[in-house]
Amino acid sequence: MSPARRIHVSPGAAHLAPEVLRLLDRWLPQQRWYPVPTDGVAHVPWLTVTFPGVADVVVALLRLAGPGLAAGDEALVIQVPLVLTPTAEPTADTADTEAAGLIGTVATASGTVTVYDGGLHPAAWRAYLVTALPDASERESWDEMAGARRISGEQSNTSVMLPWLPLDTGRGGMLKILRTVALGPHPDVVIPEALTRVGWDGVPRFLGAVGLPSPDDVASPGKSGAAEPLAHLAVLSELVPDATDGFELACAYAGRNEDFGEQAAELGAVVAHLHVALRQALGPGPGLEPAGFMGVLRRRAAEAFADVPALAPHRAGVAALFDAVSARLSAVAERTGGLIPLQPIHGDLHLGQALYSPDGWKVLDFEGEPQRPVSERVAPDLPLRDVAGMLRSLDYAAAVGQATDPHWTAHAQVSFLEGYRQASGEAHGGTVSGAAPGAPARTRSEARTPRGVKVSGSELDVATAELLLRALTVDKALYEVVYEFRHRPAWMHIPLAAVERVLSS
Ligand SMILES: Nc1ncnc2c1ncn2[C@@H]1O[C@H](COP(=O)(O)OP(=O)(O)O)[C@@H](O)[C@H]1O
Numbered sequence: 171m172s173p174a175r176r177i178h179v180s181p182g183a184a185h186l187a188p189e190v191l192r193l194l195d196r197w198l199p200q201q202r203w204y205p206v207p208t209d210g211v212a213h214v215p216w217l218t219v220t221f222p223g224v225a226d227v228v229v230a231l232l233r234l235a236g237p238g239l240a241a242g243d244e245a246l247v248i249q250v251p252l253v254l255t256p257t258a259e260p261t262a263d264t265a266d267t268e269a270a271g272l273i274g275t276v277a278t279a280s281g282t283v284t285v286y287d288g289g290l291h292p293a294a295w296r297a298y299l300v301t302a303l304p305d306a307s308e309r310e311s312w313d314e315m316a317g318a319r320r321i322s323g324e325q326s327n328t329s330v331m332l333p334w335l336p337l338d339t340g341r342g343g344m345l346k347i348l349r350t351v352a353l354g355p356h357p358d359v360v361i362p363e364a365l366t367r368v369g370w371d372g373v374p375r376f377l378g379a380v381g382l383p384s385p386d387d388v389a390s391p392g393k394s395g396a397a398e399p400l401a402h403l404a405v406l407s408e409l410v411p412d413a414t415d416g417f418e419l420a421c422a423y424a425g426r427n428e429d430f431g432e433q434a435a436e437l438g439a440v441v442a443h444l445h446v447a448l449r450q451a452l453g454p455g456p457g458l459e460p461a462g463f464m465g466v467l468r469r470r471a472a473e474a475f476a477d478v479p480a481l482a483p484h485r486a487g488v489a490a491l492f493d494a495v496s497a498r499l500s501a502v503a504e505r506t507g508g509l510i511p512l513q514p515i516h517g518d519l520h521l522g523q524a525l526y527s528p529d530g531w532k533v534l535d536f537e538g539e540p541q542r543p544v545s546e547r548v549a550p551d552l553p554l555r556d557v558a559g560m561l562r563s564l565d566y567a568a569a570v571g572q573a574t575d576p577h578w579t580a581h582a583q584v585s586f587l588e589g590y591r592q593a594s595g596e597a598h599g600g601t602v603s604g605a606a607p608g609a610p611a612r613t614r615s616e617a618r619t620p621r622g623v624k625v626s627g628s629e630l631d632v633a634t635a636e637l638l639l640r641a642l643t644v645d646k647a648l649y650e651v652v653y654e655f656r657h658r659p660a661w662m663h664i665p666l667a668a669v670e671r672v673l674s675s
């Protein structure tokens with residue numbers, strides 16, 4: 171594969187007039203992907219990116235500064251691609267100015283500038299594309315973006331569907347512009363690239379990425395490129411044709427009280443294969459160290475309790491559950507003398523990260539839980555965390571889809587677990603069995619099997635695996651309560667009820 175094309179990086183606000191920055195100060199906090207509450211946040215220009223031969227596209231990388239936000243290298247950085255034109259006259263690309271993301275028109279020292287959101291603008295999409303695709307030079311003549319459109323909805327990033335992209339498979343592409351830029355290689359690039367390399371087809375095929383050159387390259391532009399980028403800005407993958415969003419599909423089934431068991435079992439099998447492929451592609455992780463593992467669980471719970479007052483009644487229940495897990499992990503370590511192996515996992519797995527297609531389920535979006543620090547998101551972990559994420563998501567689908575059959579969720583969850591268990595068994599001889607935490611007793615005993623349990627290669631007894639799954643389900647539900655509290659308060663009752671259910675089961 172030939173190297174991706176170079177981009178130009180300048181420090182600060184090069185190419186951006188102060189008036190443009192002031193326009194952004196007003197516009198940015200209104201964007202869905204803006205990552206922090208808005209009060210008192212300043213946007214400090216860090217770097218500016220331009221593309222060779224492309225005059226009108228400028229990418230501003232802005233550090234967020236303000237009360238409660240980290241500073242310096244730790245600061246949150248957002249990516250704001252802009253298309254700057256000297257006139258408000260629509261061009262062929264921008265005839266529909268709303269769809270093309272018009273931000274505003276400002277008078278600057280060098281004349282009037284019309285500013286568009288590059289996340290919605292074909293000129294910016296083209297610039298990212300020719301940078302990401304290794305053989306882009308032959309393709310520079312692409313001067314139209316027929317059928318290209320941004321995916322709308324509750325997205326943390328900006329994804330653009332490119333059905334016309336001329337790939338060997340004839341399938342088109344999906345460009346994802348990462349809105350929060352993290353230092354270091356980005357998991358949403360590294361993981362799909364590694365999975366594609368080992369030939370796992372449960373992920374949309376990785377096609378290329380746009381990386382920010384390393385600090386050396388920034389200091390001396392023109393030097394040959396470093397192996398690892400300072401950060402990633404965008405990723406290009408193959409489009410999954412005729413796909414349905416997994417959450418929408420499950421909600422529709424739930425709304426009709428229709429059996430989702432078959433799809434859930436298939437998804438369970440895909441998640442088991444994902445875990446095998448991740449170990450193969452990226453290698454196994456270290457052993458679980460009980461004190462460190464429990465420390466992280468307890469810290470996350472403490473943060474959730476501090477953020478959301480409605481969680482207060484569950485403080486003692488969560489502490490008791492975590493004490494039980496801690497004691498069990500120490501006993502397991504003592505008994506077996508071995509550590510439970512960790513490995514790379516998805517980290518934020520839910521139905522909205524899975525596409526149901528004629529080729530089966532495809533797993534997306536490997537950037538981890540966006541509310542967590544990157545170091546935490548990329549750390550090897552228990553695959554059971556992904557299992558817990560999907561079980562929670564099936565519960566969400568029942569609530570949002572308004573299933574009235576009281577067994578809909580438990581049946582889907584048990585089918586998912588059974589699919590996961592069977593496929594893991596095929597791959598490495600047995601994995602988690604048992605029931606979804608919080609499921610009604612009848613379903614729990616039906617679902618439980620007497621087999622030993624394997625979590626990524628190490629034999630665990632059923633009781634330990636069930637306890638870990640309960641703890642990880644509570645950990646996820648606490649994260650969700652905070653997420654809903656911040657973004658969708660009307661849905662906060664869904665994870666809150668789950669915390670209560672799992673603690674009392
Ligand atoms: N390769 C793809 N093929 C088809 N649709 C995709 C593809 N990648 C993403 N999508 C669609 O775009 C949506 C957003 O993608 P995702 O990676 O989850 O972004 P975000 O991090 O912003 O949530 C997905 O829910 C899915 O509907």
Ligand SMILES: O=P(O)(O)O[C@H]1O[C@H](CO)[C@@H](O[C@H]2O[C@H](CO)[C@@H](O)[C@H](O)[C@H]2O)[C@H](O)[C@H]1O
Nearest residue numbers: 324326417520521522539540562563566650653
């Ligand atoms: O998809 P993202 O990476 O942006 O993930 C965040 O947003 C998700 C919602 O869009 C959120 O997921 C929660 O709601 C889903 C239903 O909308 C549900 O299926 C998930 O189980 C639930 O966790 C996710 O937690 C958050 O990180």
